[in-house]
Amino acid sequence: MSSVVAWRNIGELVTCDASHGTGPLGAVTDAAVVSVDGRIAWVGPSTQCPDADTTHDMDGCCVLPGFVDSHTHPIFGGDRSSEFAARMAGDTYEAGGIRATVAATRATSDEVLRERAAKLREEALGQGTTTLEAKSGYGLTVHDECRSLQAACSITSETTFLGAHVVPQEFAHNPDAYVSLVIGDMLEQSLPYAKWADVFCDRGAFDVDQARHILTACSARGLGLRLHANQLQPGPGVQLGVELKAASVDHCTYLSDEDLAALASSRTIATFVPGAEFSTRAPYPNIRRALDAGVTVALASDCNPGTSYTTSLPFAIALAVRDMGMTPAEAVWASTAGGAAALQRDDIGIIAPGARADLQSLAAANHIHLAYRPGVPLTTGVWVAGQRMR
Numbered sequence: 001m002s003s004v005v006a007w008r009n010i011g012e013l014v015t016c017d018a019s020h021g022t023g024p025l026g027a028v029t030d031a032a033v034v035s036v037d038g039r040i041a042w043v044g045p046s047t048q049c050p051d052a053d054t055t056h057d058m059d060g061c062c063v064l065p066g067f068v069d070s071h072t073h074p075i076f077g078g079d080r081s082s083e084f085a086a087r088m089a090g091d092t093y094e095a096g097g098i099r100a101t102v103a104a105t106r107a108t109s110d111e112v113l114r115e116r117a118a119k120l121r122e123e124a125l126g127q128g129t130t131t132l133e134a135k136s137g138y139g140l141t142v143h144d145e146c147r148s149l150q151a152a153c154s155i156t157s158e159t160t161f162l163g164a165h166v167v168p169q170e171f172a173h174n175p176d177a178y179v180s181l182v183i184g185d186m187l188e189q190s191l192p193y194a195k196w197a198d199v200f201c202d203r204g205a206f207d208v209d210q211a212r213h214i215l216t217a218c219s220a221r222g223l224g225l226r227l228h229a230n231q232l233q234p235g236p237g238v239q240l241g242v243e244l245k246a247a248s249v250d251h252c253t254y255l256s257d258e259d260l261a262a263l264a265s266s267r268t269i270a271t272f273v274p275g276a277e278f279s280t281r282a283p284y285p286n287i288r289r290a291l292d293a294g295v296t297v298a299l300a301s302d303c304n305p306g307t308s309y310t311t312s313l314p315f316a317i318a319l320a321v322r323d324m325g326m327t328p329a330e331a332v333w334a335s336t337a338g339g340a341a342a343l344q345r346d347d348i349g350i351i352a353p354g355a356r357a358d359l360q361s362l363a364a365a366n367h368i369h370l371a372y373r374p375g376v377p378l379t380t381g382v383w384v385a386g387q388r389m390r
Contacts, residue, residue: 004041005386006052007063007359008032012366014064015043016337017352025329025367033063035357038385043351056381056388062366064332066130066358066382067313068339068349071226071250071271071300073162074120074155075113075148076138078104080306084279093232093280097306098138098166105138105148113151120303121155124311126390128379130358131339131348133300135198137162142186149193158343160226161187161194164214166205179210183217191221196247200228201237208236215244224344230254231276242266248298248342251276253285264294269342271298272334274319275308288325298338299331318374328368357386 013031018024032049034042042050083097105113117134124132134156136148145163152159163182171178187197197218201211205228215225224247229237231251238259241249249263250271263270270290277284290297299316302308310316317331326334340349347356361381362369369378382390 002036003038003386004034004036004050004052004054005357005383006032006034006049006055007058008046008049008055009060010046010058010063011060012062013043013351014062014332014367015351016065016333017350024333027367033351033357033359035386038357038387040351040353040355040357042353058361060365061380062362062364062369063351063359064362064367065336065349065351066360066384067128067335068337068343068345069124069129069132069301069303069311069313070158070248070298070339070342071135071273071302072120072132072311073135073137073302073304074117074132075134075136075151076101076105076116076305077108077113078305083306084309087280093282093307099169101138101305102140102166102168106141106144110147110151113148114154117151117155120311124301124303125382126379127312127314127377128360128382129311129313130360130382130384131158131343131345132156133158133160133196133343135160135162136190136194137165137198140165140168142181142189145186146189146193149190153193157195159194160196160198161190161218161223162198162200163187163190164199164206164211166200175210179206179213182214187218187221191223194223196226197223198226198228201240202229202235203232208240211237212240212244215240215246219244226250230259238263238270242268247344250300250302252290253277253282255285255290260290260293260295263290269298269338270295271300271342272320272324273300273302273308274316274324275310276302278319279307279309284319284323286325287320291326291330296338296341297334298342299334300339300342314370314378315374318371321371322374328371332367332370357383359383
Protein backbone atom coordinates (compact mmCIF):
# COMPACT_ATOMS: atom_id res chain seq x y z
CA MET A 1 0.00 0.00 0.00
CA SER A 2 1.31 3.44 -0.94
CA SER A 3 2.24 5.95 1.74
CA VAL A 4 1.00 9.48 0.99
CA VAL A 5 2.41 12.41 2.99
CA ALA A 6 1.41 16.06 2.67
CA TRP A 7 2.98 19.30 3.92
CA ARG A 8 0.36 22.07 3.94
CA ASN A 9 0.16 25.76 4.85
CA ILE A 10 3.73 26.49 3.81
CA GLY A 11 4.43 30.22 4.00
CA GLU A 12 7.32 30.20 1.53
CA LEU A 13 8.10 27.02 -0.40
CA VAL A 14 11.61 27.15 -1.84
CA THR A 15 11.64 24.52 -4.59
CA CYS A 16 15.05 25.39 -6.15
CA ASP A 17 13.31 24.35 -9.36
CA ALA A 18 12.79 27.10 -11.92
CA SER A 19 9.71 25.38 -13.35
CA HIS A 20 7.82 26.29 -10.15
CA GLY A 21 7.20 29.74 -8.75
CA THR A 22 9.40 32.74 -9.41
CA GLY A 23 13.09 33.56 -9.39
CA PRO A 24 16.07 31.21 -9.14
CA LEU A 25 14.62 29.57 -6.04
CA GLY A 26 11.27 28.82 -7.64
CA ALA A 27 9.62 30.31 -4.56
CA VAL A 28 5.90 29.72 -4.00
CA THR A 29 3.79 31.21 -1.23
CA ASP A 30 0.87 29.56 0.58
CA ALA A 31 1.92 26.22 -0.88
CA ALA A 32 1.74 22.50 -0.27
CA VAL A 33 3.74 19.41 -1.22
CA VAL A 34 2.62 15.79 -1.46
CA SER A 35 4.86 12.73 -1.61
CA VAL A 36 3.99 9.15 -2.47
CA ASP A 37 6.30 6.40 -1.21
CA GLY A 38 9.11 8.86 -0.56
CA ARG A 39 8.95 10.69 -3.89
CA ILE A 40 7.38 14.07 -4.49
CA ALA A 41 4.18 13.66 -6.48
CA TRP A 42 2.54 17.10 -6.36
CA VAL A 43 3.42 20.75 -5.65
CA GLY A 44 0.81 23.48 -5.66
CA PRO A 45 -1.46 25.84 -3.73
CA SER A 46 -2.24 24.77 -0.19
CA THR A 47 -5.97 25.19 -0.84
CA GLN A 48 -5.80 22.52 -3.56
CA CYS A 49 -3.72 19.98 -1.65
CA PRO A 50 -4.89 16.40 -2.22
CA ASP A 51 -5.78 14.15 0.70
CA ALA A 52 -2.95 12.24 2.36
CA ASP A 53 -2.39 9.49 4.92
CA THR A 54 -0.23 11.86 6.97
CA THR A 55 -0.47 15.64 6.91
CA HIS A 56 2.01 18.09 8.41
CA ASP A 57 0.65 21.59 9.05
CA MET A 58 3.61 23.93 8.51
CA ASP A 59 1.78 26.92 10.01
CA GLY A 60 3.19 29.46 7.55
CA CYS A 61 6.87 28.63 7.96
CA CYS A 62 9.47 28.33 5.22
CA VAL A 63 10.10 24.89 3.69
CA LEU A 64 13.04 24.14 1.41
CA PRO A 65 14.91 21.11 0.10
CA GLY A 66 17.27 19.30 2.41
CA PHE A 67 20.80 20.64 2.04
CA VAL A 68 23.22 18.64 -0.11
CA ASP A 69 26.73 18.81 1.35
CA SER A 70 29.01 17.71 -1.48
CA HIS A 71 32.40 17.97 0.29
CA THR A 72 33.10 16.49 3.74
CA HIS A 73 35.88 14.60 5.53
CA PRO A 74 34.04 13.00 8.48
CA ILE A 75 36.21 9.87 8.84
CA PHE A 76 39.09 10.70 11.15
CA GLY A 77 40.67 10.21 14.54
CA GLY A 78 42.12 12.74 16.93
CA ASP A 79 41.70 16.46 17.34
CA ARG A 80 43.48 19.52 15.93
CA SER A 81 42.12 22.24 18.17
CA SER A 82 45.63 23.26 19.18
CA GLU A 83 46.47 23.82 15.49
CA PHE A 84 43.40 26.05 15.18
CA ALA A 85 44.46 28.04 18.22
CA ALA A 86 47.94 28.47 16.74
CA ARG A 87 46.51 29.77 13.47
CA MET A 88 44.35 32.24 15.36
CA ALA A 89 47.57 33.41 17.03
CA GLY A 90 49.22 34.02 13.65
CA ASP A 91 50.50 30.74 12.22
CA THR A 92 49.87 30.05 8.50
CA TYR A 93 48.00 26.97 7.30
CA GLU A 94 49.96 24.42 5.27
CA ALA A 95 48.61 21.13 3.90
CA GLY A 96 51.13 19.20 5.99
CA GLY A 97 48.86 19.54 9.02
CA ILE A 98 46.83 16.71 7.53
CA ARG A 99 49.57 14.28 8.57
CA ALA A 100 48.72 14.82 12.23
CA THR A 101 45.23 13.50 11.58
CA VAL A 102 46.66 10.62 9.56
CA ALA A 103 48.63 9.42 12.57
CA ALA A 104 45.59 9.73 14.84
CA THR A 105 43.29 7.98 12.36
CA ARG A 106 45.60 5.03 11.96
CA ALA A 107 45.53 4.61 15.74
CA THR A 108 41.72 4.80 15.96
CA SER A 109 39.57 1.67 15.94
CA ASP A 110 36.97 0.93 13.28
CA GLU A 111 34.24 1.24 15.90
CA VAL A 112 35.31 4.71 16.98
CA LEU A 113 35.68 5.90 13.38
CA ARG A 114 32.12 4.78 12.66
CA GLU A 115 30.77 6.29 15.88
CA ARG A 116 32.31 9.67 15.13
CA ALA A 117 31.08 9.58 11.54
CA ALA A 118 27.57 8.76 12.72
CA LYS A 119 27.62 11.62 15.22
CA LEU A 120 28.74 14.09 12.57
CA ARG A 121 26.07 12.76 10.22
CA GLU A 122 23.41 13.29 12.90
CA GLU A 123 24.76 16.75 13.63
CA ALA A 124 24.49 17.67 9.94
CA LEU A 125 20.99 16.21 9.72
CA GLY A 126 19.86 18.38 12.60
CA GLN A 127 20.92 21.44 10.59
CA GLY A 128 19.00 20.39 7.50
CA THR A 129 21.54 18.33 5.56
CA THR A 130 19.81 15.30 4.07
CA THR A 131 22.59 14.18 1.70
CA LEU A 132 26.33 14.35 2.22
CA GLU A 133 29.43 13.18 0.44
CA ALA A 134 32.14 11.61 2.64
CA LYS A 135 35.82 11.20 1.80
CA SER A 136 38.55 8.92 3.04
CA GLY A 137 42.04 10.42 3.03
CA TYR A 138 43.24 10.23 6.61
CA GLY A 139 44.48 6.64 6.44
CA LEU A 140 46.90 6.68 3.49
CA THR A 141 47.68 2.97 3.71
CA VAL A 142 45.78 0.29 1.83
CA HIS A 143 44.26 -1.03 5.04
CA ASP A 144 43.39 2.35 6.55
CA GLU A 145 41.90 3.78 3.37
CA CYS A 146 39.68 0.71 2.98
CA ARG A 147 38.41 0.82 6.54
CA SER A 148 37.86 4.58 6.25
CA LEU A 149 35.72 4.05 3.16
CA GLN A 150 33.81 1.28 4.92
CA ALA A 151 33.05 3.74 7.72
CA ALA A 152 31.97 6.30 5.12
CA CYS A 153 29.61 3.72 3.59
CA SER A 154 27.86 3.47 6.96
CA ILE A 155 26.63 7.07 6.68
CA THR A 156 26.21 7.76 2.95
CA SER A 157 26.24 6.28 -0.55
CA GLU A 158 28.24 9.27 -1.82
CA THR A 159 31.68 7.98 -0.83
CA THR A 160 34.98 9.30 -2.19
CA PHE A 161 38.39 7.63 -2.34
CA LEU A 162 40.96 10.27 -1.33
CA GLY A 163 44.10 8.19 -1.00
CA ALA A 164 45.83 11.12 -2.72
CA HIS A 165 45.19 13.61 0.09
CA VAL A 166 48.87 14.18 0.90
CA VAL A 167 52.00 12.05 0.64
CA PRO A 168 52.37 10.28 4.01
CA GLN A 169 55.51 10.72 6.03
CA GLU A 170 56.88 7.27 5.22
CA PHE A 171 56.93 8.18 1.49
CA ALA A 172 58.19 11.75 1.94
CA HIS A 173 61.41 10.99 0.06
CA ASN A 174 59.74 8.90 -2.65
CA PRO A 175 56.38 10.43 -3.58
CA ASP A 176 56.30 8.63 -6.94
CA ALA A 177 56.26 5.31 -5.08
CA TYR A 178 53.25 6.52 -3.13
CA VAL A 179 51.46 7.51 -6.34
CA SER A 180 52.10 3.98 -7.61
CA LEU A 181 50.60 2.56 -4.43
CA VAL A 182 47.52 4.80 -4.74
CA ILE A 183 46.74 3.74 -8.31
CA GLY A 184 47.70 0.14 -7.62
CA ASP A 185 46.71 -1.91 -4.60
CA MET A 186 45.08 0.97 -2.72
CA LEU A 187 42.70 1.75 -5.57
CA GLU A 188 42.01 -1.91 -6.19
CA GLN A 189 41.09 -2.59 -2.58
CA SER A 190 39.06 0.62 -2.25
CA LEU A 191 36.90 0.18 -5.36
CA PRO A 192 34.08 -1.79 -3.68
CA TYR A 193 33.48 1.06 -1.24
CA ALA A 194 33.88 4.18 -3.40
CA LYS A 195 31.74 6.04 -5.91
CA TRP A 196 34.16 8.91 -6.48
CA ALA A 197 37.90 9.62 -6.52
CA ASP A 198 39.54 12.86 -5.41
CA VAL A 199 43.06 14.33 -5.35
CA PHE A 200 44.43 17.32 -3.45
CA CYS A 201 46.30 19.17 -6.21
CA ASP A 202 48.04 22.07 -4.48
CA ARG A 203 51.15 23.20 -2.66
CA GLY A 204 52.30 20.58 -0.15
CA ALA A 205 50.17 17.85 -1.73
CA PHE A 206 50.25 16.57 -5.35
CA ASP A 207 51.39 18.37 -8.49
CA VAL A 208 49.32 18.49 -11.65
CA ASP A 209 51.10 15.58 -13.36
CA GLN A 210 50.66 13.34 -10.33
CA ALA A 211 47.02 14.40 -10.02
CA ARG A 212 46.31 13.68 -13.70
CA HIS A 213 47.97 10.25 -13.40
CA ILE A 214 45.90 9.31 -10.34
CA LEU A 215 42.58 10.65 -11.60
CA THR A 216 42.99 9.04 -15.00
CA ALA A 217 43.66 5.67 -13.35
CA CYS A 218 40.61 6.07 -11.10
CA SER A 219 38.39 7.05 -14.01
CA ALA A 220 39.53 3.99 -15.94
CA ARG A 221 38.25 1.86 -13.05
CA GLY A 222 34.83 3.49 -13.16
CA LEU A 223 35.04 6.12 -10.41
CA GLY A 224 33.65 9.59 -10.92
CA LEU A 225 36.14 12.41 -10.44
CA ARG A 226 36.40 15.27 -7.95
CA LEU A 227 39.36 17.53 -7.21
CA HIS A 228 40.70 19.75 -4.43
CA ALA A 229 42.37 22.61 -6.28
CA ASN A 230 43.56 26.21 -6.08
CA GLN A 231 43.07 26.45 -2.33
CA LEU A 232 46.52 27.62 -1.26
CA GLN A 233 47.69 29.37 -4.40
CA PRO A 234 46.87 29.84 -8.10
CA GLY A 235 47.60 26.73 -10.14
CA PRO A 236 46.57 24.36 -12.89
CA GLY A 237 44.21 22.21 -10.79
CA VAL A 238 40.95 23.83 -11.87
CA GLN A 239 41.72 23.47 -15.54
CA LEU A 240 42.83 19.88 -14.97
CA GLY A 241 39.44 19.16 -13.46
CA VAL A 242 37.68 20.64 -16.47
CA GLU A 243 39.98 18.74 -18.84
CA LEU A 244 39.13 15.43 -17.15
CA LYS A 245 35.41 16.30 -16.93
CA ALA A 246 35.41 16.13 -13.14
CA ALA A 247 32.02 16.53 -11.50
CA SER A 248 33.39 19.21 -9.20
CA VAL A 249 36.50 21.22 -8.47
CA ASP A 250 36.53 22.27 -4.83
CA HIS A 251 37.94 25.18 -2.81
CA CYS A 252 38.67 27.47 -5.80
CA THR A 253 40.07 30.17 -3.54
CA TYR A 254 42.33 31.43 -6.34
CA LEU A 255 40.70 31.60 -9.77
CA SER A 256 42.16 33.26 -12.85
CA ASP A 257 40.08 34.59 -15.72
CA GLU A 258 41.16 31.50 -17.66
CA ASP A 259 39.94 29.23 -14.85
CA LEU A 260 36.56 30.96 -14.86
CA ALA A 261 36.24 30.68 -18.63
CA ALA A 262 37.10 26.97 -18.49
CA LEU A 263 34.55 26.31 -15.74
CA ALA A 264 31.83 28.35 -17.45
CA SER A 265 32.21 26.39 -20.67
CA SER A 266 32.06 23.02 -18.89
CA ARG A 267 29.71 20.95 -16.73
CA THR A 268 32.22 20.97 -13.85
CA ILE A 269 30.84 22.61 -10.71
CA ALA A 270 32.95 25.03 -8.68
CA THR A 271 32.39 24.10 -5.03
CA PHE A 272 33.25 26.73 -2.46
CA VAL A 273 33.85 25.93 1.21
CA PRO A 274 33.68 29.14 3.27
CA GLY A 275 34.39 27.31 6.52
CA ALA A 276 37.94 26.66 5.34
CA GLU A 277 38.69 30.34 4.79
CA PHE A 278 37.04 31.17 8.11
CA SER A 279 39.14 28.58 9.97
CA THR A 280 42.45 29.37 8.27
CA ARG A 281 42.10 33.13 7.98
CA ALA A 282 42.72 32.80 4.25
CA PRO A 283 41.19 35.33 1.87
CA TYR A 284 37.61 34.53 0.89
CA PRO A 285 37.16 33.83 -2.81
CA ASN A 286 34.84 36.16 -4.70
CA ILE A 287 31.93 33.93 -5.69
CA ARG A 288 30.20 36.93 -7.28
CA ARG A 289 32.95 36.98 -9.89
CA ALA A 290 32.41 33.29 -10.65
CA LEU A 291 28.63 33.68 -10.89
CA ASP A 292 28.95 36.69 -13.18
CA ALA A 293 31.27 34.63 -15.42
CA GLY A 294 28.53 31.99 -15.82
CA VAL A 295 30.05 29.35 -13.51
CA THR A 296 27.69 26.96 -11.73
CA VAL A 297 28.60 26.90 -8.05
CA ALA A 298 27.93 24.83 -4.94
CA LEU A 299 28.51 25.51 -1.25
CA ALA A 300 29.77 22.77 1.07
CA SER A 301 30.91 22.51 4.68
CA ASP A 302 34.32 20.83 4.12
CA CYS A 303 33.78 19.26 7.54
CA ASN A 304 37.23 18.12 8.72
CA PRO A 305 39.19 18.29 11.98
CA GLY A 306 41.89 20.67 10.82
CA THR A 307 40.54 23.48 8.69
CA SER A 308 36.72 23.51 8.82
CA TYR A 309 35.34 21.58 11.77
CA THR A 310 31.71 22.37 11.08
CA THR A 311 28.76 20.44 9.67
CA SER A 312 26.64 23.58 9.27
CA LEU A 313 25.57 24.61 5.81
CA PRO A 314 23.58 27.52 7.30
CA PHE A 315 26.95 28.78 8.57
CA ALA A 316 28.41 28.41 5.06
CA ILE A 317 25.43 30.30 3.64
CA ALA A 318 25.91 33.15 6.10
CA LEU A 319 29.62 33.44 5.26
CA ALA A 320 28.99 33.28 1.51
CA VAL A 321 26.43 36.07 1.73
CA ARG A 322 28.40 38.27 4.12
CA ASP A 323 31.91 37.84 2.73
CA MET A 324 31.82 36.21 -0.71
CA GLY A 325 29.37 38.25 -2.75
CA MET A 326 26.36 35.95 -2.91
CA THR A 327 22.73 36.87 -2.43
CA PRO A 328 20.75 34.77 0.08
CA ALA A 329 18.84 33.14 -2.79
CA GLU A 330 22.06 32.22 -4.62
CA ALA A 331 23.59 30.77 -1.47
CA VAL A 332 20.54 28.63 -0.70
CA TRP A 333 20.45 27.34 -4.28
CA ALA A 334 24.18 26.52 -4.12
CA SER A 335 23.62 24.54 -0.90
CA THR A 336 20.76 22.50 -2.33
CA ALA A 337 20.48 22.19 -6.12
CA GLY A 338 24.11 23.27 -6.53
CA GLY A 339 25.33 20.55 -4.17
CA ALA A 340 23.21 18.04 -6.04
CA ALA A 341 24.76 19.14 -9.34
CA ALA A 342 28.23 18.66 -7.82
CA LEU A 343 27.22 15.04 -7.12
CA GLN A 344 25.62 14.73 -10.57
CA ARG A 345 22.23 14.08 -8.96
CA ASP A 346 18.88 15.36 -10.23
CA ASP A 347 16.72 13.61 -7.62
CA ILE A 348 17.77 15.66 -4.58
CA GLY A 349 18.28 19.34 -3.78
CA ILE A 350 14.95 20.33 -5.35
CA ILE A 351 11.27 20.05 -4.53
CA ALA A 352 9.63 18.87 -7.73
CA PRO A 353 7.62 15.85 -8.90
CA GLY A 354 9.87 12.79 -9.15
CA ALA A 355 12.51 14.05 -6.71
CA ARG A 356 13.10 12.32 -3.39
CA ALA A 357 11.01 13.92 -0.66
CA ASP A 358 13.92 15.43 1.29
CA LEU A 359 12.60 18.55 3.00
CA GLN A 360 13.39 20.83 5.91
CA SER A 361 11.32 23.45 7.70
CA LEU A 362 12.59 26.64 9.30
CA ALA A 363 11.46 28.65 12.29
CA ALA A 364 11.25 31.57 9.90
CA ALA A 365 8.96 32.99 7.23
CA ASN A 366 11.53 32.88 4.43
CA HIS A 367 14.96 31.62 3.35
CA ILE A 368 16.66 34.99 3.96
CA HIS A 369 16.79 34.21 7.69
CA LEU A 370 19.47 31.55 7.05
CA ALA A 371 21.93 34.41 6.43
CA TYR A 372 20.06 37.08 8.38
CA ARG A 373 20.22 35.13 11.68
CA PRO A 374 23.68 33.51 11.66
CA GLY A 375 24.35 30.96 14.35
CA VAL A 376 20.68 30.48 15.21
CA PRO A 377 19.39 26.87 14.93
CA LEU A 378 16.45 27.58 12.62
CA THR A 379 15.76 24.05 11.37
CA THR A 380 12.61 22.73 13.05
CA GLY A 381 11.88 19.64 10.96
CA VAL A 382 13.78 17.33 8.59
CA TRP A 383 12.32 14.66 6.32
CA VAL A 384 14.26 12.14 4.21
CA ALA A 385 12.29 10.30 1.53
CA GLY A 386 9.12 11.51 3.23
CA GLN A 387 10.07 10.12 6.66
CA ARG A 388 10.47 12.57 9.52
CA MET A 389 13.99 12.39 10.95
CA ARG A 390 13.91 15.49 13.18
